[in-house]
Amino acid sequence: MPEILTVDAFDDAAVDAWWDAYAAARRADMGEHALVWTREESRAELQQPSATTKRTAYVAMDRGAVVGSGSLALSLKDNLHSAALGVNVPPQHRRQGVGTALLTHIEAEAVAAGRTTMRVDILWPASAPADGAGQPNREFARRHGYEIAIGDLQNRLELPVPDGVIDDLRAGTPESDGYELHSWRGAVPEHFVAEWAALDAVLDTEAPTGELDIEAASGDVDDVRAHEELLVRQNRTSFGTVAVAPDGGVAAYTQLVVSGDDGNAYQWGTLVRREDRGHRLGMRVKLANLWMLQRESPQTPRIYTFNAESNAHMLAVNTRLGFIPTARLAELQKRVATSL
Incomplete structure (x- = not known):
């Protein structure tokens, strides 16, 4: 099983590796329609102190290499019952337990903070079914107990x-x-x-x-x-x-x-x-x-x-x-x- 580590927001190399895994996963899933926060946009958000949101980034490590990335956002002023989670695994590292290890770890962190509602956003191509049936990320989420609360359209x-x-x-x-x-x-x-x-x-x-x-x-x-x-x-x-x-x-x-x-x-x-x-x-x-x-x-x-x-x-x-x-x-x- 991979080891899950917390990323130091001021360690440039660690943030770069975390971001690389996130971007690779998003681009593999969405191709030309992938919307990816840039490296520096992501770094700035992780580094800024905030009175409203506590943000934490995680990486999954296997034999010294980053094989997946994750995130946890906890609102500090409202919605104190909920947590926003993210899990991203590049395609070459999927089906090896990386996503499950990341999700399990981040959920445990959220529960330890007293959160009882876990929220995750996922995307799939517009040509796919509205319920995401058959899409790898939707089926992964379903296996772990996540159901669609609301469906959105990305428009350009x-x-x-x-x-x-x-x-x-x-x-x-x-x-x-x-x-x-x-x-x-x-x-x-x-x-x-x-x-x-x-x-x-x-x-x-x-x-x-x-x-x-x-x-x-x-x-x-x-x-x-x-x-x-x-x-x-x-x-x-x-x-x-x-x-x-x-x-x-x-x-x-x-x-x-x-x-x-x-x-x-x-x-x-x-x-x-x-x-x-x-x-x-x-x-x-x-x-x-x-x-x-x-x-x-x-x-x-x-x-x-x-x-x-x-x-x-x-x-x-x-x-x-x-x-x-x-x-x-x-x-x-x-x-x-x-x-x-």
Whole structure:
């Protein structure tokens, strides 16, 4: 059996070996549609002290070589019952007990921290069945007691979107109902950040959650600022847009983040406040943010986004923008008994 070791985030060689195993596994599974955090993005996240999340990386060692990698993320302010796990084994080391050894070790670490809900995200090609039947990573997870809590689609939009397409979509949205759009590059402006944080905190519970055992995040402004500092260290650039309601409150927000390493843009949160739904604000803020991105970062080749398959409204918005599905992602879950 392989030996499981904790990675020192400040040991460059150890982090490199951990990342190499992660990237090799992802690329083997997803080919051209693999989305892989870059080496330096991953290193920066592991190294940054965080008030919200404790992150630990692991490697499986066999005869002095790294044969697999894993990760554990424990939320420190909310969702104290859950743990996010990752297991990645390059194809040449599979079916040798490496994945099982990693998963068993990381689950034990989570249980020791008092966590009772284990969460794992896995991906497979869009052409495969929606339930992942027959996909190696899905069958591995099933054998270890993980079931799909919610299914997502990975979608891609090639850029640039012609201005005429954006204008046509804008023409179908109201312009005189009292909502004002504000866009920026970089940190969230101080006069919006508290409400931005509050909306972002409920994103995971306001969007479709399926069977996920999850609660809203803390919504702390200091945490937003700390995450913005991490983005800078990761060579990422944030583009944000909000819609301000007639009452002066932030009614909707959206965020795109561009990786300075791989060049792509990634759609992060988009949410409309409950009392402001029905005004097509989701489309409006996304169009404004896309328009800004294409002018501020014209070299960005594409945008990737993930949406729950049950989120028909947001998928319809993305389809109108020109997104196409490229992969499926399943958010898996297993409940365990704590040893405490």
